[in-house]
Amino acid sequence: MKFLLFILVAIPASWYGYGEWLASKAPVVQLAYVESLPIDDEKTLPFYELMSPLPSLKEVKAIPKLEYKKGPPQRFIEKITVLVNTTDRYAKERIVYFGRRSDFSFPLIEYFSEDENREAKYLETSLKISQGGQLKLPAWKKFLFRPLLLQTANYWLDNIEQVDIMEQSGVPAFFFQQKTGTRGEKRSSVYFARRSSFYRIDYLSDGDYQILQPLDQFRKSFLVERRSDALQFLANNLSQVHMKEQE
Numbered sequence: 001m002k003f004l005l006f007i008l009v010a011i012p013a014s015w016y017g018y019g020e021w022l023a024s025k026a027p028v029v030q031l032a033y034v035e036s037l038p039i040d041d042e043k044t045l046p047f048y049e050l051m052s053p054l055p056s057l058k059e060v061k062a063i064p065k066l067e068y069k070k071g072p073p074q075r076f077i078e079k080i081t082v083l084v085n086t087t088d089r090y091a092k093e094r095i096v097y098f099g100r101r102s103d104f105s106f107p108l109i110e111y112f113s114e115d116e117n118r119e120a121k122y123l124e125t126s127l128k129i130s131q132g133g134q135l136k137l138p139a140w141k142k143f144l145f146r147p148l149l150l151q152t153a154n155y156w157l158d159n160i161e162q163v164d165i166m167e168q169s170g171v172p173a174f175f176f177q178q179k180t181g182t183r184g185e186k187r188s189s190v191y192f193a194r195r196s197s198f199y200r201i202d203y204l205s206d207g208d209y210q211i212l213q214p215l216d217q218f219r220k221s222f223l224v225e226r227r228s229d230a231l232q233f234l235a236n237n238l239s240q241v242h243m244k245e246q247e
Contacts, residue, residue: 015147022150026130027157034164034175037219047080047097050192050199052221054095055084055211084211093212098200107148112141117171120193124172126153127163164215168192168222175218188214192223199223 042053080097106112106122113121129135130153135142157163162177174191181187186209190201201221203214 012143016143019147019150022147022154023130026150026154027160029131029157029160030162031127031131032162032164034166034215034219036166036168036222037216039220042220048099048199049194049224050097050099050201050221051224052097052190052201053217054082055213055217092206093209094204095212096202096204098202100197100199102197104198106152108145112145116195117193119196119198120172122149123152123156123174123191123193124165125149127156127165127174130154130157164218166219173218173221175215177214184208188218190214190218190221192221194223 039053042055044051044053079099082095082097084093084095104119106119109118109122112118115121125135126149129146129149135146135149137145156176159178160176161179162175164175164177166173166175171193173193176189176191178187178189184207186203186205186207188203190203192199201218203209203212203217205212
């Protein structure tokens with residue numbers, strides 16, 4: 001009986017203590033909410049269902065690179081890399097569009113929420129409580145999920161100094177800015193979520209961003225409901241391209 005009582009006390013105490021230890025190890029970052037921005041004259045590149053503007057191409061050289069992967073289907077575009085520069089030399093800034101991925105692990109997410117966009121809510125909640133926010137869940141869920149959410153936040157916030165969150169139709173999207181690298185390199189990652197999938201874009205530079213404006217480009221990005229909508233947008237843009245004969 002005493003052993004059973006010990007187990008009933010020790011396990012919850014250990015789980016609570018684990019949560020406290022994770023909270024003490026949580027990285028401190030700048031966490032803010034931002035509003036979306038209207039798209040001006042930028043060209044928008046659709047990849048899967050994610051629509052994201054390219055930087056202004058005036059006096060800028062952009063070189064796209066497609067990376068294929070074996071399927072099924074037989075071959076498909078895994079990601080698109082756009083190198084940008086103002087000279088003919090190798091580009092020092094680039095955008096990488098990863099498309100749709102569904103290999104993110106969120107422990108016990110099926111018990112966290114029945115919302116179809118629960119992955120995004122799970123990540124948002126984990127980030128907020130890691131920075132001292134309150135966990136608005138029933139008592140048993142709060143006890144169960146606090147260590148799991150902190151564990152998730154610590155993973156996502158590794159080497160991150162800033163996170164901006166933007167809501168689109170009630171679903172949060174995320175902008176992660178990494179700490180400056182040892183050689184001055186910059187890296188920012190954007191994540192949009194829909195159901196069990198995340199859409200990711202990376203913005204990279206060998207130094208300070210001169211052409212790319214990652215946060216502004218994130219705030220001008222959005223998901224369409226269907227991939228056919230993105231393809232229709234692309235078709236409309238292509239229909240405006242006029243070819244002229246050259247000798």
